[in-house]
Amino acid sequence: MPSAGLSPRRFTQLAALLSIFVLFTAQIVSALLPNVPVLIAASAAGLALDTYLQYRNPGLLALLGKVRFDVTVRQLLRDMLVLVGLLRIDGIDAASEQAPLLVAVCAFYALHFACQAAAVLVRRTRTLPIVTRNIDASALHLTAAPPRILARRQGHRLLTFSIPTTVGLLLTAATADGYWGGIGVGVALALVGGGTVYLGTWLLPKKRAKSEQKVTQWVDKWLADYRPTVGMYFSGGTTSAYQANMWLSTLSSISSTDTRPLIVLRERFMVQKIDATDVPIICFPKVSTMFSLENSTLKMMLHPANAAKTSQVLRIPTIKHAFINHGESDKLSSCNPYAKAYDEVWVAGPAARERYALAEVGVEDKDIVEVGRPQLAPIRPYAGPPTGPYTTVLYAPTWEGWDGNPGNTSVVLAGENIVRQLLADDGVRLLYKPHPMTGSVDPRAGAANSRIMAMIREANAKRSGSRPDAEAAAELVRRSAELDQLTKTAFRPGADEMERMLLQGTPRGDREAAIAEATLAWDKAYWASFPEWEHQIITDARPAIFACFNQADLLISDVSSVVSDWLSSEKPYAVANTSGMPEEAFRTGFPTVSAGAILTPSADGVPALLESVRHPEKDLFTAARAELKEHLLGPSDPPSSARFSAAVSALCTAADERRVRMESRLSSELPSPREEAAEETAQDPHEAEETAVG
Structure with a gap:
């Protein structure tokens, strides 16, 4: 059983690493005794475990690489221990059976390193100086990448191609017949040799990147x-x-x-x-x-x-x-x-x-x-107080930033109190969408974020009610597949930069409109797939923050651009003040919070805030939000898209005018060929006279 404070995942990882060392110890002891059954079991189990972890959890094995016990060292040690065991097993002739096996194993590793050198060269020759997308690059004659196991997965290649060697050597240990070891090593040599030759074809001019x-x-x-x-x-x-x-x-x-x-x-x-x-x-x-x-x-x-x-x-x-x-x-x-x-x-x-x-x-x-802000067009305007049994609250705190200011994010000092107050209200449905960089600088923010998520999951476990039928879940699956098909290019696992550039060379032309339509359908299916009483933790890219805006009746956030964007809806909002500043100074220093409620780290104002959302006559900031919206985002007429396009046209015109001025200035500074000839004549009158006399 894992000890307290040690997660099951961490316990499993430590157990796997310990198992590798235990199997090596067993292999060493059994090779020296010798004990053939233990040698066979330990060698086979060690290779199987190493191969499994290499494919399923390579990050764990990377820890061994940091102490210079990487995959090459581990497999070489494994093979050498089997050969040591063969030396001590009666019935196996060292000169006629073991020596050739040793030479063959050394040849296998020589070919492995040759293949690795070829892989490095191939990757370098396929690195383009410029990378593009949505541009037809057929003129560059791009080609598909070599198999990933040959070009990029050194550990996978070594362990996979070593399986015949290990099997053959262990059969030799069991039967005292070097024939099996020779077959196993021969198969491994054929695999790595053939793979190296095949990989080398990518060094030919037709498969290399252009200069x-x-x-x-x-x-x-x-x-x-x-x-x-x-x-x-x-x-x-x-x-x-x-x-x-x-x-x-x-x-x-x-x-x-x-x-x-x-x-x-x-x-x-x-x-x-x-x-x-x-x-x-x-x-x-x-x-x-x-x-x-x-x-x-x-x-x-x-x-x-x-x-x-x-x-x-x-x-x-x-x-x-x-x-x-x-x-x-x-x-x-x-x-x-x-x-x-x-x-x-x-x-x-x-x-x-x-x-x-x-x-x-x-x-x-x-x-x-x-x-x-032209991208705010999808945000729907305020349509009145919540009409259903639940008030949907979006808590979207920002991250902690680089300067260590406690007022940057509310997650550390106020997050748990805010969520606790919201979850205490049976009429609240909480949408929690933390900033994707939360915890990237301050570990306390990451820890608080994890505790908030645990609180929400616990609250969901205590709630019950009807859930959407299977058709709603199936509709979300269909919409997800449709959206993925539009937004993602399917690459095979071994695709490299050049192959991806080849596959992404031609744009669809109508993708933008199709994606917008598919996204709306996906959003509708997503929200319909959950019961209206269930709190949501949203950490994926979808649904986007604007889709969450359209679901929420109230926003609680920090001093961030989220508040400015939310104001386009004119819905109620609150900002957490964890800066230590008095409320009046906080409102003065940060104008974006002037039309919203201010929450202290204790979050005592949450019940009154919810009451004002459900009963608009108690909302003291309705007019202030409309005024602040125009102050922050500008007027609604002309629309933002028109103002943005006008700004683009104006700056392009300024660029054109500058080019004209520069060309005019250069043309005035550089004399024409006729003027140059006249200058040369004027500078050398004696030469002109001699020419005339002649």
Whole structure:
């Protein structure tokens, strides 16, 4: 039984590691005695356990690699111990049987290392200098990747190809006949040798990636044919893709004959992190290749986030740059001094303009453009108090941030109290959607998040009632399959970067509309698949935060862009104050909270908050929310989409005007050939006279 404080999963992992060492110990002792039955059992069990863990839990075996006991060392030790055992078993001739087996085993490992060297070369030759998506790359003659077990899975390859060797040697130990060991090692040699030769065919010119020069030329030609005008530039870590994904629908909506969008990435892995879209995607891992954009028709670049590599694209003088951010809040990160590096800073409404003025970070008012938040269109407006038996509350706290400010997230100091108060009300249905980065910096936030989830599961266990029929669950499965087919490209497990680029070369053209329709159908099926009384913990990408908005009657959150987005619905909301500031100072310092209730860390105000939601006449912030909405997000007329498109057109025009000025200036500074000839003549009059006399 696992001890208290040790989870079953951790106990199983420790037991597996201990079993590996126990089996090695048994193999050593049985080889020296010798004890043939134990040697056979320990050797076979060790290989079986190692192979199983290699396929099912490779992360656990990675711990052994950290102490230099990796898969190659383990399997080599396993084989050598069997050979040592054969030396001590009567009836097996060392010269005629064991020596050839030893040589054959050494040859097997030599071929294994040769195969590994070939795998490294293949991976390098298939690494493209530029990666694309939604772009026809047939001109590059891309090919499928080699089998994963040969090219990328060294441990899997070694253990799988070692099975015949181990079986043959153990049969030799059991029968004292070297014939079986010879057959086993022969089969293993054929497998690894044939695999190495087959893998080597990927080093031939037809299967190799084109050179950087040829790929760059191909990209330049594609850019000249496509003639992009508006790009979205993004660089970030593995968990930051949502910052770009929230702008995909807006970027797609501006696509037209005159406005052709493009997504520019810098990290290879990010190509697959971007959600389904028909917008062409180009990833420039190196700065040298990225400057193909300088000679393109690209006029402006949108930036949803600041990153270390952003400065590299800002060096391209032919492109105008606008910072659009990935959300607006009252946090200092929404007024980063880096923003002054852009030509313009696009914000939702007057509040952000005022925020930059107060922050004094160098962003001038003339460079700020109010465009609203066009991606908020799916959020439904307030339709009155809840009419059913349950009030749906969305608790969506943000993460802890990098600066250690206790006011960043309510999860640590107030989260459990808020959830406890909500769960105490039998008329509440809770939707808990924590930020995906919760606990990534402060372990306390991760621990509190886990306890909150446990509280919700426990509360669900105490509730009962009718559940949707099987048809509702089946409908969700159907809708999930339909949406996955639209949003995900099916890659085989061994697909590499080049193969994925080959499969994602041609966009559908109508994907955006199809995905929007399928997403709405999926959302409807998702909520219908749960009983109305059941609390939900939502940590997956679907349903999205806006879908949760449309289900909720009340939002409880922190100072974050979630509050600004929620205000577009004009529904009631509350913000947790864990900063230690008095309420008046908190409201003054963070304007986004001025039209909502403030919760202290003890969350004592939750019952009164719920009462105001159920009885709108007790809601003191109705008018304030409407006023704050316009202050934060700008006017409803013209709509945000129109204002955003107008801002795009204006900045593109500014880029065109700059190009005209630069071309005019260069043409005036560089003399024409006729003028050059006249200057040469004027500078050497004696030569002209001699020519005339002659």
